[in-house]
Amino acid sequence: MANSPKVFVITGPSGVGKGTLIRGLLERLPGLELSVSATTRDPRPGEEEGVDYHFLTPEQFEARVQAGDF
Numbered sequence: 001m002a003n004s005p006k007v008f009v010i011t012g013p014s015g016v017g018k019g020t021l022i023r024g025l026l027e028r029l030p031g032l033e034l035s036v037s038a039t040t041r042d043p044r045p046g047e048e049e050g051v052d053y054h055f056l057t058p059e060q061f062e063a064r065v066q067a068g069d070f
Contacts, residue, residue, distance in 0.1 A: 008025075010022055022034065036051070036052070036053060037053055037054070038053065038054040038055075038064070039053045039054070039055060040055075040056055040057065040058045040061050041055075042055070043055050
């Protein structure tokens with residue numbers, strides 16, 4: 001158990017700097033990985049598929065749920 005991976009959850013309201021904090025951690029901590037969430041909303045300006053989110057239609061999302069992907 002001593003070498004078990006650690007999970008960090010960064011949460012907060014929009015605009016408080018979660019993205020800035022995460023980018024800083026990824027730059028400073030080798031081996032740290034980011035889990036990219038899936039969403040059914042449209043991308044906002046500047047957001048990239050597979051980087052910020054996986055953008056899915058509601059039908060794609062439901063199919064992934066049914067397939068046990070989440």
